[in-house]
Amino acid sequence: MTAETARATLIDGKAYAAALVDRVAAASARLETAHGVKPGLAVVIVGEDPASQIYVRNKGETTQRAGMRSDTHRLADSTNQEDLLALIAALNADAGIHGILVQLPLPAHIDSAAVLGAIDPDKDVDGFHVVNVGRLAVGLPGLVPCTPLGCLMLLKDALGDLSGLNAVIVGRSNIVGKPMAQLLLGESCTVTVAHSRTRDLPDLCRTADILVAAVGRPEMVRGDWIKPGATVIDVGINRVPSRDTVKALEGKTRVVGDVAFDEAIEVAGRITPVPGGVGPMTIACLLANTYTAACRAAGVTPEELGA
Numbered sequence: 551m552t553a554e555t556a557r558a559t560l561i562d563g564k565a566y567a568a569a570l571v572d573r574v575a576a577a578s579a580r581l582e583t584a585h586g587v588k589p590g591l592a593v594v595i596v597g598e599d600p601a602s603q604i605y606v607r608n609k610g611e612t613t614q615r616a617g618m619r620s621d622t623h624r625l626a627d628s629t630n631q632e633d634l635l636a637l638i639a640a641l642n643a644d645a646g647i648h649g650i651l652v653q654l655p656l657p658a659h660i661d662s663a664a665v666l667g668a669i670d671p672d673k674d675v676d677g678f679h680v681v682n683v684g685r686l687a688v689g690l691p692g693l694v695p696c697t698p699l700g701c702l703m704l705l706k707d708a709l710g711d712l713s714g715l716n717a718v719i720v721g722r723s724n725i726v727g728k729p730m731a732q733l734l735l736g737e738s739c740t741v742t743v744a745h746s747r748t749r750d751l752p753d754l755c756r757t758a759d760i761l762v763a764a765v766g767r768p769e770m771v772r773g774d775w776i777k778p779g780a781t782v783i784d785v786g787i788n789r790v791p792s793r794d795t796v797k798a799l800e801g802k803t804r805v806v807g808d809v810a811f812d813e814a815i816e817v818a819g820r821i822t823p824v825p826g827g828v829g830p831m832t833i834a835c836l837l838a839n840t841y842t843a844a845c846r847a848a849g850v851t852p853e854e855l856g857a
């Protein structure tokens with residue numbers, strides 16, 4: 551095998567996500583024509599955090615591009631919990647809104663768990679409500695967190711049947727690691743979840759046919775942690791100084807994943823790049839979840855969109 555053919559195939563999350571948004575848009579248009587229901591997503595943001603403002607703007611634009619109703623509620627940093635809960639209650643009662651997303655993090659004076667817990671589970675398009683966490687754990691239909699759902703779609707597209715494969719997930723957060731484990735268990739993988747207390751992490755990673763890195767540590771997973779031919783899903787989004795010294799001194803940054811990409815691409819069979827891998831899938835899956843919630847509200851079975 552030549553060095554060139556040994557390099558991993560890139561999993562193009564950007565292209566997959568664009569196609570998924572198109573499929574959601576087409577399915578949503580059919581839902582509206584046949585049943586008079588236009589999927590609606592409400593995004594609530596509290597405060598002025600610049601990164602959150604960008605995320606929210608992108609979500610609004612993509613939602614509109616998909617032909618859905620998009621409402622954005624921008625609240626002042628000083629908003630109190632009572633007012634926020636009153637808005638959530640109003641959105642829960644609004645029949646034209648099928649998905650509610652509260653942008654995190656919320657200001658420190660607000661109890662995030664209480665706010666997320668107040669969202670109607672059937673409109674909880676982030677999939678963070680304990681009811682949806684429970685549904686996922688017991689295999690009932692619910693709403694699944696967008697990032698792991700996107701990872702699963704990419705894996706199934708790349709590998710087809712996942713049953714019997716060894717999956718190692720590095721990271722056990724409620725928004726990525728744990729739901730990823732549930733989803734892969736649901737696909738009959740043999741799943742191991744690693745975290746900061748895991749012993750011999752490189753050895754463990756080398757057992758993985760599927761390696762999902764969701765850690766938040768730039769390029770922590772090295773090439774020699776990867777089993778040759780494995781499929782690597784890099785969820786990490788980390789800002790590090792630019793490679794260019796002058797630009798770095800000017801404070802310019804670049805984005806890297808949790809996997810040392812240049813090393814990993816020489817060993818893995820398939821790998822998601824950062825950027826352009828998992829990231830674009832998250833927002834596409836948000837729209838897919840909003841469409842699914844709208845179908846259920848209309849008493850219609852959603853068309854299969856991916857995972």
Ligand code: NDP
Pocket residue numbers: 697720721722723724725726727744745746747748751764765766767785786787788828829830832
């Ligand atoms: P969290 O900080 O919530 O969780 C990180 C996990 O990594 C924890 O379980 C932690 O273990 C584990 N961990 C930390 N250090 C180590 C270590 N040295 N060895 C092994 N495990 C370790 O992060 P998130 O899950 O929210 O996010 C993970 C990454 O994914 C981040 O880079 C984030 O930006 C990115 N992300 C990307 C998204 C996308 O759209 N592509 C969406 C969401 C997140 P412990 O539990 O023991 O502390």
